[in-house]
Amino acid sequence: MLAFGVSVVLNRDPVASALSLVGSFLCLAALFVGLDAFFIGVIQILVYAGAVMVLFLFIIMLLDLRAEKRRHFNRLALAGGGIVSVAFAAELIHVLAQFPMGHLPFRPLGVEKLDDVRLVGTTLFSNFNLPFQVVGVLVLVATVGVVVLSRRELK
C-alpha cells in the first residue's frame, strides 16, 4: 500500500498515478478485511476504487496532459516540502515509540463475527444522526458550488 502511495506522487504520468491510487485503495481494503471489518472493506472498494477513481480518470482525460510533462519543479520548494515531510515522519515515529499503547497487540474481538452492516447503519442513523444530516447539507452546498463554478455560461 505504501509503495503504491509513493508511486502516486512520483509518477509523472497522471494515468499511472491514478492507477497506483487504485492499487493503494485496494490494499487498504485488504487491511480492513484483515481486521474483520468486511463491510468497510467492501465499501472502500465500491466507493473509492470504483466511483471516485472513475471520476478521477474522467477528469484526467479532459485535462491537457502535455502541460504536466512540460512543467519544471522549483528545487527550493521541493527541498522544503521534503524537509517538512521527513520532519513530520520522524516526529510520528518518535511519538509512536514513546507511546505505551502503541506497543500493545490488538485485543481479540469478543465475538467471532460482527454484524457490521447493521452496526454501521444503526450508529449512523440513530446515534450520529445530527452530523449525518449536516453532511447532507454539505453535499448540497458542494453540488450548488459545482454548478455555479463549472457551467460555461450561466442562465
Next chain:
Amino acid sequence: MFPPITLEILVLCLGLLLLLVESFTNNPDKRILAKCAILGLLCLFIGSFFVEGNPALESIAPGSFWHFYSADSAALFFKRIALLTTVGVLIMSMDYQQVLAKFIPSSRPGAGLGEFFCLPLFTCTGLMFMASATDLILAFVALELVTISFYVLVAYMRGNAATLEAGVKYLILGALSTGFVVYGITWIFGLTGETNLAKVATKLALLEGSDTAILFSLLLVLVGLGFKVAAVPFQGWVPDVYQGAPTPVTAFLSIGSKSAGFLLLLRVLEPFLGVASIQAKVLCILTLIAGATLLFGNLAALTQDNFKRLLAYSSIGHAGYLLVAVASIGTKASSFGSIGSTIGFYLFGYLLMTLLSFLVLNIVSIHSRGDDIIQFNGLAKRSPFLAYALLASMSSLAGIPFTVGFYGKFLVFAQAINAHQYVLLALGIITVAAGFYFYLRVVAAMWWQDPAIVTPIPISPLTKIAIVLLVAGIFIFGVCPKPILTLLSPLAAL
C-alpha cells in the same frame, strides 16, 4: 420559548427555500432574495433571545442530538455573531452585485447571482452548528460545511484572475488544514475512544505515560485550527485570498470563520488543559503562536498600500490579540471575568469594526475601481458620511479609548497581566503602537490628500442604516460594555 436547534433548522430552510425560489422565477433582479434573507436572519436573531437552555444531563436519551450539541451562553452568543455577520455580508453583496455580474459569464442579466445570496445562509448554518458543537464529529462536519461553502464563494467571480488565484490557494491550503484536523481527531479518538469533548476530558485525565501522544494529537488539531483563525505560521494564505475574494466574502471570512474557529479552539483546548502534566507545554506553544502572530500581523501591515490587504494583515494581528487571551488560560480567574468572556467580547467588537470597514471599503472600491489606499484620498470631501464612518472603525481597530476596540484590548491585556504573560503584554503594547500608524494612515489619506475623482458616492438606504448602527454600536458598547459582558457572564471558566 423553543428548542435552540430550531435556529439552525430555520436558517437552513430559509436557504433551501430561497434556492428553490431562485430557480423557479425569472426575475432578473436577485436582490429581493438577499432582502428576504436579511429579514429572515434578523427575525431569527431576535428569536435567539427566546430559546430554551440545555436540558438536564440525566434526561438526555442515548441517541439524542444533545450528545453533540450544546446551547450554553457561549454557543448562543457566537450564533448571534454568525447571524449578524451574515446580515452584514448580504447587505454588502447587494451593493457588490454590479461588480460580481461583470466577472460571471452569463447569457442574461442576473444569472448566477442568486446563488451568491443563498450560499451565505448555508455558511451561517455551518457557523451556528460549529458554535454549538461539543462533539468532535459534529464540529468537524460543521467546519467542513463552512469551509466548502467558502471555497465556492471565494472563487465566485471566476472571470477575474485574482479571484481564481485566491480560490485555488484557499482550496489547497484549506484541504491541507482539514487533513491535519481529521488526523488530530483520529489520534484523540485513538487515545480515548471518545469523540465527545466532555468524555474526552475525563479519559485524558486518566491516561498515564502518554504525554507525547496527547501533545501530538493536540498539535495536529492546533495546526488545522491555526489555518482557520489565521495564526502564524499558518497565515500564508490570508493576504492573497482576502485580496482576491469578492469583498463581502472577505468580510465573511475574516469575521465568521475566525469567530467560530476561536470558539472551537477554546472548546478543544479545554480537555487538554485539564491534564496537569502537559498544561505548561500547551501554554508554551500557545504563547509562541500568539507572539509570532502579533508581531507578523501588525508589522507586515505597516508597508501595505492596498486597503484590502491591510485589513487582511489586521485580521492576522487581531487573531494575535485573541491568542494572547487564549494563552492566558489556566490561572485563577481574574476580576475581569473569564477568558471565554474576554474572547467573546473581543470578537463582538471585532465584528462591529471589521464589518464597518469592509462596508465602507466595499462602496468606495465599487465607485473608484480599486481598493488601494490611494482610492481613499480625499474621501472626506467626496463623502463625509463614509469618511467619518471609516474614521470610527479605524480608531476602534487601532484601539482608541471610548471604542469597543479599546475595551477589548484592555480586557485582553488585563488577562495577560493576571496570567503573568509579561512578554506577550510587551509585544502587545508595541504592536498596538504599530497599529496606530497603519490604521491612521488611511485616516490621513482621507483628510489630507486631494481626491483624484470628485464625484460624490451614492449610498443605498440599507447600507446607510447598517453603517449608522455599526458606528453607534462601536461607541455605545465601547463606553458601556456591560450588556455584552452580561450576555457572556454565565460562561464557564474555560
